[in-house]
Amino acid sequence: MNGGETIAGRPPEPGPGGPTGEPVLHKGPILFSLILGAFAAILNQTLLNVAVPKLMADFNVSASTVQWLSTGYLLTNGIVIPMTAFLIGTFTTRQLFLGAMFLFGVGTLLCALAPDFPVMLVGRIVQAAGAGIMMPLMMTVILNLYPPETRGRAMGTIGIAMFFAPAVGPTLSGWIVQNYSWRVLFYIVLPVAVIDLVVASIFLKNVTERTFPKFEFWSFVASTIGLGSLLYGFSEAGNKEWGATEVVASIAVGVVFLILFVVRELTSAHPLLNLRVFRYGGFTIAAVVSCVANMAMFGGSLLTPIYVQDVRGYSALDSGLILLPGAILMGIMSPISGALLDKIGIRPLAIVGLIITVVTTWELGRVNLQTPLGDIMWIYTLRMFGLSFIMMTIMTAGLNHLPRQYNSHGTAAANTVRTIAASLGTSLLITIMTDRSNMHYQQLVTSVQTNNPFLNITLSQFAHALAAMAPMTAQQANALVTYLLYGQAQLLAAVEGIDDSFLVAAGIALVALVLSLFLRNVKRARASAPAPAEGTPPAVMEGTRRKVAVLRRTLRPRPEG
Template identity: 55%
Template sequence: MSIYITVYVIFSLLLLLFLNFLFKKKNRKPRNGSAYDSTSVPQEENRKNMEEQVTDLLKESAIPEPALEYVEADVEPIEDMEPQTLSRMKESKKEVGKGKILTALMLGAFVAILNQTLLNVAIPHIMADLNVSATTVQWLSTGYMLVNGICIPITAYLIEKFGTRKLFITAILLFTIGSFICSFSTNFSFLMVGRIVQATGAGVIMPLLMTVFFTIFPPEKRGMAMGMMGIVMLFAPAIGPTLSGWLIAHFSWRLLFDIVIPIGLLDLILSFLWMRDVTKITNPKFDFPGLLFSTLGFGFLLYGFSEAGSKGWSSTTVVISLIIGIVALIAFVIRELSTENPMLELRVFKYDIFALTTIISMIINMAMFGAMILLPIYLQNIRGFSALESGLLLLPGAIVMGIMSPISGALFDKIGARWLAVVGLTITVITSWQFTTLSMTTSYSHILLLYVMRMFGMSFLMMTVMTEGLNQLPRHLGSHGTAASNTARQIAGSIGTAFLVTVMSTRQGVHMGQYSNLITSTNPFIAGKVSQIGQGIAALAHVPAAAGNQLGLYMIYGQTMKQATIEGINDSFVVATGIAAVALVLAFFIKRARIKE
């Protein structure tokens, strides 16, 4: 396994160096932060008049100044035009240009996030088709997560170095190429390479999308904008299991990659046509030590947490990975705080509201992602529901989130994040506690209703809390804030998943030990049940009574194991409830951010 993580580290370093070399010659010195300042009109007098009119318009524009460069290229100078007419024309073209950019970005983010959740259902089919073990095939998910974790922290540097246009085109191109490789792979190694290439592109898309949103939308409109983005972030992973379950039931697992290829190609075309640089290209110096420490720190940390859920916290692999990750992460923090040109500006955490909301977002992710792992285990492994049925159970919650995200965003613009977070977390705490009473007879409709209510509460949380914190940051720290926030949330999700799975496994063993003390031949009740079941099995299977009794004992043991697992899951939801309660207390301290310029 260690060879895989070594390959990931080397691949990430080589890729960044290659991109740096590729764009170095093409990068021109930034001209007031715009890639379109070279656009000019032949008539110098008209140009001056136009600049004066645009300058006046900037004061009332809905788009922050750094994002307006791409708008200037859209406006044709027209002689003798009334100022009001010119203003209306300018506003119209501005909105059209902004809409095109957001369309390209959100389509890319949707397909990248959707791709992460499509593969889970296909794991057993890939194991059989490529003849690999469960431990090996799990690297398709683990490797993807590791490369994502490596790429996200360097997004701020890449945005400042190459601009949003080049970076997004490169990201969606890599993602599409990786999908091609996966679709046509004939062995596991080839498939693994495709997943790494996919993750390299997908890892920068989400932080880049958030950076663009915070650049082109003014503070008073960011809530609604982030609510729209929440549809992508939360709806895509929710429909993934349902779509994947249906496709696997009727077609080959390769179709999971085939369906994202045309979307990737379409988005590649749209990004070439519509994408613009909306941030300043500052050409920062390349911080190689920072990249090295970041890669080792986040890579080993995420790997350690991902393995802890299955191998246990005392595993040598887990302990060594976490130690290396923590040491490298400490070195990364020291490096970034001491250098003049940090790869990731960690001083964003000196802003109190940003720091608080990041902590709350991390806690929410711990509770949410852990629960998203526990529920499918209960539905499929214990209750015997198919992947499609368990996916369909998650779909109504996704629809509710899709409806509520823009609404919660609009409410955020009016009242801020505090009371939205309090209401959302209260609902989350209550519904999480309700999940602590699962049993073998809990109805499908009851679980569905609880999950819908839980997602309703979550719709008030995810984007609003994060937006409040990012609103406090000065504009030039926006890309660093989104990169830091996304990195923290991903690590928290991994910690939450590993921790809650560990709680489930540990408590399952405790409950099974308690039941084992009861299931003995000396227990009259158990002896009677074994005899009763054994006689029935012996009669149906035409076997001796002793063999029937043995099979009856196995059946009781199997049911006991299921019950112990359910109680372990219930105990994990108790912990998840406590985690959500901590976030609820912290939510009362959220303040309305004063926008920094």
């Protein structure tokens, strides 16, 4: 799978290294500055969810209003990420990364000092603008620095930050919110951003090529309206019904403008986001599998805290502690999975990882009100172990199929479709959970209200016993028994709704497993490139001495005599 070309006749391209392919000697400090920035951005995303009730109380806003802190962040990411290919071609690596970290730091400071909700929302949008640039830029830098045969390990190292931050976030935020002000959540992220600004200004090198592409204004407009409307529709579908007028209209507008955006990009000489990357079959199938897996992962990961906190009644800190081992294991396994990708290729990793994901997600779909939390923790941890084989590796394997000049467009396209898939998966599974919980509740209520002599006798005996034990009338005892009965029905219905959502997530993961059978590895150049005719010197670009060595080994031996 390592190195080389995937399509015969691909034009020559610079090797891994700097903007013109020259080798970069000290890659470690560059990698560290990228990891630190990714850690700050992802930690920030995972900290805020626990603080939502505190924010509602302090700012005196409703749940639907405070939800805009997440919706605004998501929409800004969706608008910024498709533009990153243009930004990478316009600015140097240092300029773009330092600018993104500066935006993120300013947004974090605004959130920490926000006197009211509008300022808080502006801070979140500024944060999202910086974070949206960082992730595709980070992946592009890795693709430029490392050849395909060692990218897996490098991407896996980046995955440590991407998975360790979610491991720390819920537990840390739960403890802080219980003991301190929610503003501390932003004060602890701010120093990390400042330190990374200093580290990156010292060690980060320019490893991306400035091509100064033309800015496609109408492509930007179509992308902004299309992705913004689509992501907003998916986000609201999780809170309202999919048939709500606002949801349907938003998704319809999004689809129309995204179609216009695709047509514009495929016909433009200077596309804002070059969608021709999807002509590379290896990249396309990897993007599809990654999207389907993301739908199962993000939606499924949201259901477990809902079960632990809302159904079982445990605190956010307890929920974070239950999820902590799985996230830590995922961070530990990330570089190991990357090294395995470099050694054995993507298909075995994807198949094993998705089999584990399907089985464990199915097991989470069988929980009840008596399931020990220890069992939940072990199943969830094993699920994260399976996901560690696929989350970074599949997309890395797909990006390996692209020529260097498409790296920035490939990372932008990959992150865009993954953002859409994660939003769709979350909204879909939350909607299924809500609808199925309501259905199960109505079924339970109907079964209670129908003539059931045994149940009526049991409830009557319980009410009489309660009235005899406590200072209350028989009418009050009956009302209390009815209240407890319906409350228990709500809990049972909620568990069954969560179970149904997990089973759907398992089905989605099963689809990803089937699709993973079509994943393929990058062919080595010396295996795929035809031998040149005798006496014809190979065409090699200046500065690509590594390729010269490979091509020389493929020359036919000169006939003797």
